[in-house]
Amino acid sequence: MRQGGQWRAWTALAAASLAGLAGAVFYWAHTSRILREEPDAYKIAEQQARLAGVVEMLPADATVGYLSDVPFGKADGQVYFFVAQYVLAPRLLVEKKPERRPRWVLGNFLKRPDIEQIEKEHGVKLVRSFGRGVYLFERTP
């Protein structure tokens, strides 16, 4: 046996073992805290429940316009849009722009919207209000 070899081998073994086990335990503790304190950070389950009616009503191959009172420039606006896109998929959700005229338009609002003004402004007609800020509009001819 090489001189000092055993001591060095045990040191390397101990370093890897302690760091590996400690790393695993820290990771486990971190995930336990997430599960306990902040599960479903982006409230996807809640959005699935909010948008369930729209999912049922729209055909799977629909392209759906998107209107919201939370601007996309804000982080919240992005979360609302992308979660709605995920829940509605395989339907395609697109931001409402003048050059785009999808038949269906999803209204995803935090505050009670002025429906009449939206209908006039965007050339759409309310098909159904699903409650909790979710509205489905249809483009007027």
Place this chain on the structure above:
Amino acid sequence: MLGLIPLLTACLAGCVLLRLLRPAAGVGPGWATSLLELGLGVGFGIGLSSMLFFVLTVTGTATAATILLTDGAMLAALAAVWFYLRRRRPGAAVPVPAEGLVQPAYRYNWILAALLISALIIVLDGMRNQAAADPHGMWDAWAIWNVRARFLAGPGETWRNAISPLLERTHPDYPLLLSGFVARCWKVAGDYATIVPIATALVFFLATLAVLVAALALLRSASSGLLAGLTVMTGFTYLSQPMWQYSDIPLAYYYLAAVALASLSWKAEEPRKPLLLFLAGYAAGCAAWTKNEGLLFAAVFGCCYAAADWLFSGFNPALRRSLWLAAGMLPGLVLVGWLKMLAPVADPVVRAGKKGIAQGAAQSWRRQFVWRAIARNAGEFGYTPATHPLAALAIMAATLRFSLPRALRPAAVCGAAAVGLVFGGYVVVSLGAFTPFGRFFSQLFPLFLLVVFLALRPLEELLEPAGAAPATAPDAPKKRTKKKRSSRA
């Protein structure tokens, strides 16, 4: 749970294929060969089935029935070949490594194995927590990867939504290995059960660990593989990634598999080199089919392999072998090319272009921003400084010390150059786009560990007289004999 059936058939097909090909037979101990085949089979099966699904989808023939039929036909064909080979060579002996290649096992490897399994069990329970807390994964999972899987799994022509120019903020030109594979399972199941992306992520994490431990056991020693496995458990950011359900862990897997197979090719007998290199190329092609960073890796890895082989073996062998590597890359690269033709350019790096990168490089605040992001994400990679992977590696480097046998030098040079150049590429593009270095580090972490543990002296060599240290140069594999088995016992 129905979605797990196509996941299992894909993994099974890959494992049977690798078992038939036996790329590492005769290179090292049998358990490591089997573990490597298992680890590679799982990821290669997923890659192949994802590619086939894309072809079926684009040709309008992707239905639950055709997917299951394809899997069934593939498994039946592989089983037929298996039985044919067994009947043809009933007494065929499994090649075992020559004496010189067999590392006398470190007496306390069982301690390392027990600790690795214990740490793995704790980590798996942590992943269960993470999956329970966020079953849909984190931001990019539901904003990019899984939403595109839903498009691909939808009825009729909805797959086109995954590459639609209207998909402005969801990168319709990103490669589809992960989304395609998850979509394939959802298509068969007829729902969007979260168990599929969760199980896929878990499979890639475990396969990466298996390939790392097995490849090091074959190339260096069992203790090196086990120490590397334990070091994986120190990477807090890396451990958090699988259940985010992003493409970074599959990408890390294919990076590692490509370099591990190329490294094994330098150790293997000449007749086995083409197979190993073809598979290494296939892994690099799968990396390109996983994420745009994989395209950079495929190019860098191809060049690094060719250069290292030229340096250590000469021009003609390097050219011949590099062609095998390139041939393996073709399926993945052809599909990526096809996808890029179908989808609009949406990658932030491509859109920023050379001009964006040049502007970023010219701005000192941008350079500082990138360096700060590197430092911060590197620091956060371990949960605490004391349990940081670099701290553990520093202690191991100080005690074990670096000692690279001649036969492993091409592998170490190729691997280190690939890690360095790919990371350099990430730094450069980060000057023009964004800087998720935590994920970049995770992509390179297993490959980095492979390179470091290739260069570190194994525990076995510390405890054995210098003369007894094994030569790692390839010798002719010997057939297993009764005498040899009894002498080992």
